[in-house]
Amino acid sequence: MxxxxxxxxxxxxxxxxxxxxxxxxxxxxxxxxxxxxxxxxxxxxxxxxxxxxxxxxxxxxxxxxxxxxxEPATQSDRVGRLRQVAADTMQMLSLFEPRLVGPVLSGTATSNSPIELHLFADAPESVAGVLARAGIDYEECQRRYRFSGRRVELVPGFSFVSAGERILLIVFAENGLREAPLSPVDQRPMERAANARVRALLVE
The missing domain is CATH 1.10.10 (Arc Repressor Mutant, subunit A)
Incomplete structure (x- = not known):
């Protein structure tokens, strides 16, 4: 050679x-x-x-x-539980057209993976209001995302624990539904799944 x-x-x-x-x-x-x-x-x-x-x-x-x-059985149980919690949370926040992203959607979630949901509202405070009325103790957070054209944005959000699982709600502007940030895995636009698809995955 x-x-x-x-x-x-x-x-x-x-x-x-x-x-x-x-x-x-x-x-x-x-x-x-x-x-x-x-x-x-x-x-x-x-x-x-x-x-x-x-x-x-x-x-x-x-x-x-x-x-x-x-760990095929353990992984299947883990992902199923996380997707169920995600679907229930998405139902509660349906006003903001939530989308599931990341390892919980792809099926590679580990024991440390949060449930990451993208929400869409021009006023993040409206999301905070829904959480407060539901009696959810949340914390404010931010996440940095890359977009096409080398654009980088710091997007606000909220984190909390539900059913023992950590949930991240990242609140994009309403027009953010049309442009997904780039995935850290393959640098392509993130795959996003609406609640109907998440529940279909649970049935599968």
Missing amino acids: PKGSSRVAAAAGVRERLAQEAARLMIEHGIADYRMAKRKAAERLAVSRTRTLPSNAQIEACLAERQRIF
Whole structure:
């Protein structure tokens, strides 16, 4: 094998090992951030060259594979419970056209994954009002999202616990329903699911 080809193969092997280790850390240690998982995996495997780090999509694929192989029943139960809580919360907040996103929708949620819902209202205070009237003890939060064209926005939201699960409500402007932020996994517009689809997933 030519030297160039052998180096490429070696780098690919390192990336695969790092992706597997990062996925293991995300599952066993509840790490939700891809960058942190990569860094810790690199430390554990004594890899210092950043050019050999795997992509988020590669880690996500390893994550799904590990869950399918090592804990199929547990993972199915976990995702089902999270989707049920998500659907109930979406029903309560139907006025704001909620959409489920992230690992709970994709089915790769770990024990540390929150339920992330995108809501749409020009006044975030209106969401806070509904939560207050429902007797929900919430905290204000913010999340940073990337959009196409390298645009970055800090979007307001609220977090609370329901049925023992952490829920993030991210409140976009009403016209935000037309443009989803980019997924940290593949840098494509996030997949968003309305309540009808979430309940269909529960039946499946």
